[in-house]
Amino acid sequence: MAKKIVTDLNVAGKKVLMRVDFNVPMKDGKITDENRIVAALPTIKYVLENGGKVIAFSHLGKVKEAADLEKRNIEPVAKRLAELLGQPVTFINATRGEELEKAVANLKDGEILMFQNTRFEDLDGKKESKNDPELGKYWASLGDLFVNDAFGTAHRAHASNVGIAANIGEGNTAAGFLMEKEIKFIGGAVDAPERPLVAILGGAKVSDKIGVIENLLVKADKILIGGAMMFTFFKALGKNTGKSLVEEDKVELAKSLLEKANGKIILPIDTVICKEFSNDAPHSVVSVDAIPDDEMGLDVGPATVKLFADQLVGAKTVVWNGPMGVFEMSNYAKGTIGVCEAIANLENATTIIGGGDSAAAAISLGFADKFSHISTGGGASLEYLEGKKLPGVESISNK
Structure with a gap:
């Protein structure tokens, strides 16, 4: 309506x-x-x-x-x-x-x-x-x-x-005009997207994005997953995750999401690792199959950035929510920068950032003008992507 x-x-x-x-x-x-x-x-x-x-x-x-x-x-x-x-x-x-x-x-x-x-x-x-x-x-x-x-x-x-x-x-x-834009872009991406629709989800926790992933498994053509939540998925696949952040109580859920996905979920293939959560400590890039026990992944690697960029080719609608790594630290910002550039350079695509850290990243990196829409609401945009009805939107008079 x-x-x-x-x-x-x-x-x-x-x-x-x-x-x-x-x-x-x-x-x-x-x-x-x-x-x-x-x-x-x-x-x-x-x-x-x-x-x-x-x-x-x-x-x-x-x-x-x-x-x-x-x-x-x-x-x-x-x-x-x-x-x-x-x-x-x-x-x-x-x-x-x-x-x-x-x-x-x-x-x-x-x-x-x-x-x-x-x-x-x-x-x-x-x-x-x-x-x-x-x-x-x-x-x-x-x-x-x-x-x-x-x-x-x-x-x-x-x-x-x-x-x-x-x-x-x-x-x-x-x-207002800002609310109208949010309804048009985010609501449109969920309800009637031009296809292919590719969703890119990052951030620390699978638990923050469960509803979004489940809704997008039905709506999207592909879901690319980065950020620390990738390690919960790797654990579900039986990979060694070292000291990386893993939500142990969500491993079974991640496994079931992968099964439901029928290949729609695409995970990183390399990661930037370090022995400690620090921008100053030595870091290196390894395959996701070779994470040492005493190191943690803090970003996606260059091969993943290329993989994700390749997956975006031909996309008509792209929704991005959540950074690919600890982008506040320069050594672990390259994945987010690379994915941001890949989306920003797409032609003839509607590109939407769903607020929060990914919006902050795009703005701070100078890419704000390259996106069709950057949401002003982190939590609201996530719930909209989940397919939930938003009380503030529902209460606006219908035409």
Whole structure:
């Protein structure tokens, strides 16, 4: 079912509640990566330029105790948003109450305000995270329309997404442009991909990707597996894994996934090994059949990068989630870089990165513009790839 997009709403003269994902990394009160703020600008600008009044809000980290309030204050984000928009953003240091209500009532067409971190409501009984009915109803009462542009929280039923949508009125909820893109690319890759569909999965644990692998065994034409989770699969095949990270309690599961796969799962053929988890210790490349007892694999090797690149030839849809090795260490980043380059250089293919570490890797390596889509939501994109229904998406009005 197609979802309403912000362009389907008449925003002129309306108070538009907008859930954005401004959960950005901060150090000493300074934003260290503003990608999520920049990604929300098109939706915000659309509403402002079309005569709407924007009431923007987001969470920022988790708030568990009073000491978290100062470091989770979202005011620096509001200041940066004003700079990026080139117009004032009224910041209200509250999540409810008279000051907020007056500020909303005084907003003029084309103006924007932002209120405090939604998770401040979690200090007293997790009202935001547990989708407190009264809180969702209160926030909904502040506006006429609701635009959800926060895919990063779409896999959670919170007061600031599902709660507002349930109370704002029939047909008054729409996706922002960022959410629309996520639905189009990730939803499309799962539900109606152009084939061949090749999935590349990395990361440390098989347990994090069980649902994704099981869903993609049905949907994908090939699944290429790297990262530390490859060693759990090698253990399932009876190979020696040395000191590599293995989820012992998932070995039988890995064995059953390989049996179900009928050759769809393609594993690395070489690995970069080291005696310790260090970028400074001596390292070497060996076949996956020759890992010594006293060494651990920390990346896929060059032969695997070539194998994966060959498997990608002719692919029409590629989904990548998870690095190939410990990419934070330069000696074990080559596998991730190589796979990233192979995907980035594909022609006539829809290429999607499913958030998290692989998104960070592509951006830091300068490949962001070479991909069709880089998801802003790690957990949400994983659950979408699993084929799960996301509460934040489900709560958006249908066209």
